[in-house]
Amino acid sequence: MAFFDFIKNIFKPAYNSNLLFFYIRDRKCGEKIKLLVRKSYDIQTIYEDTDKADYRLNKVVICNKCYNKINLQLDFDQAYNIINSHIDGGELISKEEFDDQ
Numbered sequence: 001m002a003f004f005d006f007i008k009n010i011f012k013p014a015y016n017s018n019l020l021f022f023y024i025r026d027r028k029c030g031e032k033i034k035l036l037v038r039k040s041y042d043i044q045t046i047y048e049d050t051d052k053a054d055y056r057l058n059k060v061v062i063c064n065k066c067y068n069k070i071n072l073q074l075d076f077d078q079a080y081n082i083i084n085s086h087i088d089g090g091e092l093i094s095k096e097e098f099d100d101q
């Protein structure tokens, strides 16, 4: 048990600093997809005052199983909480739903 805590602690800073995980389900075949997002690379900062979002992610995800294209747009506040989402061809699911076979 202590060993796993040790491992967890090693990986923790990476999660907090630059990586975000999202879980989506392909609407066509039901395949669940884990999406890894690097804040510095994938997410753009919104500068317009008229826009409620502080950060935005635009991504096209291809389903591993049926090659369906899922268009993803997520808006975030400053703390990277999702405040708006538009997903064509799929839907966001929770980690619990992803883990549940």
Ligand SMILES: [Zn+2]
Pocket: 026, 028, 029, 030, 031, 063, 064, 065, 066, 067, 068
């Ligand atoms: Zn699929």
